[in-house]
Amino acid sequence: MKGKMIKRYAMAFLAAAALGALLIFAPDIGNAALGTTLYSLEEMALIIPPIFILLGLLDVWVPRETMVRFMGEGSGIKGMVLAVLLGSAAAGPLYAAFPVAAVFLKKGAKFSNVLLFMGAWSTTKVPMVLFELGSMGAVFTFTRLGLSVAGISIIAFAAQKLIGPREIERIYENANNL
Amino acid sequence: MQTVILYAATAVLVVISLIKNKQKTKKAMIKAWKAFENILPQLLGVVIVVGIALALLDTETISAVIGSASGWYGVAIASVIGAVTLIPGFIAFPTAALLLVGGAGYMQIAAFVSSLMMVGVVTLPVEIRYLGKRSALIRNAMAFVFSFAVALVIGKVMGEI
Numbered sequence: 001m002k003g004k005m006i007k008r009y010a011m012a013f014l015a016a017a018a019l020g021a022l023l024i025f026a027p028d029i030g031n032a033a034l035g036t037t038l039y040s041l042e043e044m045a046l047i048i049p050p051i052f053i054l055l056g057l058l059d060v061w062v063p064r065e066t067m068v069r070f071m072g073e074g075s076g077i078k079g080m081v082l083a084v085l086l087g088s089a090a091a092g093p094l095y096a097a098f099p100v101a102a103v104f105l106k107k108g109a110k111f112s113n114v115l116l117f118m119g120a121w122s123t124t125k126v127p128m129v130l131f132e133l134g135s136m137g138a139v140f141t142f143t144r145l146g147l148s149v150a151g152i153s154i155i156a157f158a159a160q161k162l163i164g165p166r167e168i169e170r171i172y173e174n175a176n177n178l
Numbered sequence: 179m180q181t182v183i184l185y186a187a188t189a190v191l192v193v194i195s196l197i198k199n200k201q202k203t204k205k206a207m208i209k210a211w212k213a214f215e216n217i218l219p220q221l222l223g224v225v226i227v228v229g230i231a232l233a234l235l236d237t238e239t240i241s242a243v244i245g246s247a248s249g250w251y252g253v254a255i256a257s258v259i260g261a262v263t264l265i266p267g268f269i270a271f272p273t274a275a276l277l278l279v280g281g282a283g284y285m286q287i288a289a290f291v292s293s294l295m296m297v298g299v300v301t302l303p304v305e306i307r308y309l310g311k312r313s314a315l316i317r318n319a320m321a322f323v324f325s326f327a328v329a330l331v332i333g334k335v336m337g338e339i
Contacts (some may be wrong), residue, residue, distance in 0.1 A: 016226055031233075056207055095221065
């Protein structure tokens with residue numbers, strides 16, 4: 001148990017040691033690195049806990065039938081739109097979407113809808129778009145946004161085809177065991 | 179603001195869940211913690227590594243490499259930088275605006291932003307754990323290629339090509 005724990009955190013320890021070394025031997029770079037790291041940690045600490053709590057609640061409360069009806073095979077356009085809307089309403093970095101995606105799969109959401117959901121989470125998130133508007137202007141933002149909606153749809157369907165039914169079955173199995 | 183909404187929504191749902199069923203709520207919290215602890219070590223490592231990488235590259239260096247005259251070569255570099263870094267959006271966009279002021283082109287910034295948001299090389303191990311190797315690699319590869327399409331269209335719209 002303890003050995004496993006050390007192994008799991010080995011990369012984090014190594015990275016922290018490197019950061020420590022930089023702070024001592026190259027304080028300029030070390031301080032900048034520490035600043036960015038703390039920024040990201042702050043984001044993690046703020047946004048991640050509620051997402052995982054919501055994930056737990058989703059897992060416990062939403063029955064499989066409901067998920068299948070709204071986002072499963074045969075949910076059609078409605079399921080696709082719902083997947084994009086849910087992803088766009090999300091907060092937090094893309095890596096937080098993976099466990100959510102796994103729960104969706106476990107509950108019987110269609111694979112391409114889960115890909116759409118992840119695509120939307122990565123790039124059409126509403127809070128992020130507001131930031132983009134403020135920094136990059138309307139022309140840039142809306143061009144990229146429109147293109148992204150098309151892009152994530154193409155990626156969702158092409159990826160589903162490329163990944164293939166056998167591997168997709170394995171992914172569902174894996175999601176069940178997580 | 180989004181954090182406030184997120185916390186408020188979560189709190190309301192937890193309270194409703196508690197009222198309806200204490201046992202189930204407890205189970206949900208345990209699941210939440212397990213899922214979190216599952217990816218925590220990888221995330222910690224990633225966050226520190228990216229922090230160091232970003233400290234080594236400053237805005238001036240990046241602007242010089244992906245300047246508006248750098249063309250598709252700059253777009254490719256911008257896409258790669260976007261793919262291997264992990265920056266929260268509320269830092270990424272102001273940074274992108276700084277890069278533009280520093281001389282980066284719209285095409286290159288578009289490629290950077292798109293691949294930053296959609297491609298996650300450092301978080302690949304996390305993605306693989308949940309969605310399998312094949313799926314993770316295909317999704318990331320496609321998103322990487324897509325960032326070039328975004329660069330092309332933004333380049334046209336912004337009058338750079």
